[in-house]
Amino acid sequence: SQTIHQWPATLVQPVGSPLSLECTVEGTSNPNLYWYRQAAGRGLQLLFYSVGIGQISSEVPQNLSASRPQDRQFILSSKKLLLSDSGFYLCAWSVLFDRRGAEAFFGQGTRLTVV
Amino acid sequence: RKEVEQDPGPFNVPEGATVAFNCTYSNSASQSFFWYRQDCRKEPKLLMSVYSSGNEDGRFTAQLNRASQYISLLIRDSKLSDSATYLCVVRVGGFKTIFGAGTRLFVKA
Numbered sequence: 698s699q700t701i702h703q704w705p706a707t708l709v710q711p712v713g714s715p716l717s718l719e720c721t722v723e724g725t726s727n728p729n730l731y732w733y734r735q736a737a738g739r740g741l742q743l744l745f746y747s748v749g750i751g752q753i754s755s756e757v758p759q760n761l762s763a764s765r766p767q768d769r770q771f772i773l774s775s776k777k778l779l780l781s782d783s784g785f786y787l788c789a790w791s792v793l794f795d796r797r798g799a800e801a802f803f804g805q806g807t808r809l810t811v812v
Numbered sequence: 813r814k815e816v817e818q819d820p821g822p823f824n825v826p827e828g829a830t831v832a833f834n835c836t837y838s839n840s841a842s843q844s845f846f847w848y849r850q851d852c853r854k855e856p857k858l859l860m861s862v863y864s865s866g867n868e869d870g871r872f873t874a875q876l877n878r879a880s881q882y883i884s885l886l887i888r889d890s891k892l893s894d895s896a897t898y899l900c901v902v903r904v905g906g907f908k909t910i911f912g913a914g915t916r917l918f919v920k921a
Contacts, residue, residue, distance in 0.1 A: 731909065733911070739913055740818075740899065740911050740912055740913030740914050741856070741899070741911035742911075743908070743909065743910060743911070746908060746909075754908075756908075785853075787855055787856075789909075791909070800846060800858040800861065801858075801901075801909055802858075803855035803856055803857070804855065805854075805855055806854075806855050808853075
């Protein structure tokens with residue numbers, strides 16, 4: 698069966714520090730991978746999605762970047778965190794089964810607080 | 813205009829009540845539609861896909877109106893355990909998945 702791992706679960710970082718969040722998927726090949734951010738009391742904002750190794754699409758201009766060095770590994774990074782980067786970060790994967798698409802499965806999320 | 817819009821609620825209903833949520837989307841090329849459920853401080857999980865002909869899963873019924881570009885979710889006989897945030901989700905093309913901000917539901921005894 699497929700599983701998705703995301704770590705760390707919680708993180709407190711000072712302003713200006715770097716960030717690296719990692720997500721890995723097991724049990725599937727060539728998944729579509731996503732990074733979302735959810736600010737307190739708000740919906741999920743799509744940050745990046747990737748349809749293959751080295752292929753990253755950015756949805757919003759921001760202080761973050763993403764990389765996909767391996768088929769089932771997706772990394773979210775920042776060189777210098779801002780206070781506004783605080784939020785709940787979720788990695789997700791999906792596989793396109795048919796024209797209807799397929800559900801996205803989420804990792805357990807990383808709660809980032811920038812202080 | 814947001815790509816996916818939902819009434820944020822909260823909806824406060826007694827146990828046993830029927831409650832309906834609506835969601836509108838702006839991209840007429842949207843291909844796939846889903847309802848997700850998110851419990852407090854947890855990751856979202858798929859509740860049900862939404863098909864053009866409408867579909868039902870137990871107490872939950874989902875409807876899609878492509879002409880008006882809206883999706884609905886009906887919950888019958890609400891349970892305390894239904895309390896959560898319900899997210900409307902639209903997929904454009906094969907990959908880009910957009911979530912609504914969610915509708916909060918509180919079911920009270």
